[in-house]
Amino acid sequence: MQGRSSLTFVFLTVAVTWAVAQHAPPWTEDCRKSTYPPSGPTYRGPVPWYTINLDLPPYKRWHDLLTDKASSLKIIVNSLKDVVNAFVPSGKIMQIVDQKLPGLLGNFPGPYEEEMKGIADVTGIPLGEIISFNIFYEFFTICTSIIAEDKKGHLIHGRNMDFGIFLGWNINNNTWVVTEALKPLTVNLDFRRNNKTVFKASSFAGYVGMLTGFKPGLFSLTLNERFSTNGGYMGVIEWILGKKDAMWIGFITRAVLENSTSYEEARNILIKTKILAPAYFILGGNKTGEGCVITRDRKKCLDVHELDPEQGRWYVVETNYDRWKNPFFLDDRRTAAKMCLNHTTQDKISIPTIYDILSTKPVLNKLTVFTTLMDVAKGQFETYLRDCPDPCIGW
DSSP states (O other): OHHHHHHHHHHHHHHHHHHHHSSSSOSOOSOOOSOTTTOSTTEEEEOOEEEEETTSOGGGTTHHHHHHHHHHHHHHHHHHHHHHHHHSTTSHHHHHHHHTHHHHHOOOSTTHHHHHHHHHHHHTOOHHHHHHHHTTHHHHEEEEEEEEEOTTSOEEEEEEEEEOTTSOEETTTTEEHHHHHHGGGEEEEEEEETTEEEEEEEEETTOOSOSEEEETTTEEEEEEEOOOSSOHHHHHHHHHTTOOOSBOHHHHHHHHHHHOOSHHHHHHHHHHSOBSSOEEEEEEOSSTTOEEEEEEOSSSEEEEEEOBGGGTBOEEEESSSOTTSOOOTTOOHHHHHHHHHHHHOGGGOSHHHHHHHHTSTTTSOTTEEEEEEEETTTTEEEEEEEOOOSSOOOO
């Protein structure tokens, strides 16, 4: 109970802090229009492209990218250290991370361990801290994902990546510390084998898993956090204790993007595979009706909510709450997104109108790092850094 009370106190403190920091309500607004091509105060800038050559040994795949982004990765790692040390000033937690975490977690599957070792060596950041950065999803992600189908059966998949809640609020400029530190690390990635694109993704330099990506012509995939008492920390503890029959979240999505060859195959894997943390997988295909939100517990699938245009269900929306439950009253991005989709109408669904919806507060908020737009059939993949000027809700 003491842990829960402490978390409640932190939550209320943060809520009061951002509420006082805002100039004035409202933190919601009418559905935005004509925000695309991106410009104005909610647009921070473009996201650079890098190629990840899967033909290289795993240890070397990220060297070029991390040579460019090492200083930015060090900034966010140091920001996370500051957060941890604020709670445990002795520095013992970071000492455990640096010295014990690689041994505690043991071997990671596939190429991921070697990739992380390569990143640690090229940046000079201890391997334990690189591993910590790569298991972040299990604790701190909040997002909004939308798949919408137009009248012609054409699918658009968009997402806001919201990240950094409770990881430090900067009272000088009303921003989350980690959210701002992640923006210089945001990259578009073209994973190639035999000089051909295998999949594309938007991610953070130093993170070898994937939370947002698509296989051109086949399917698109985004991942949103699902809060649960049987959460990611339980999966991590089980892993440390030797029960390693579940997949790390970022690794299963990367494996699906890298290896699956159809919407159906990806859907089956995401439904059936044991995972370390609860999650929502938002999966889109390349033809009418191919879109769903897969609600996952760690060990089983709870729900698959699919597009059904013939029954009037031409979109699916997922934030961070089970669709059969009401969102937390301070975080109702779902209602705002659905209202704007209905206002847009199916006739007008497009990359520009989905960007408008993802630019509308509170779908856009202080945690939003970037927006990604995907058109699988056309092979279109775009990512933009975002800002949410005051007045803007903290999440």
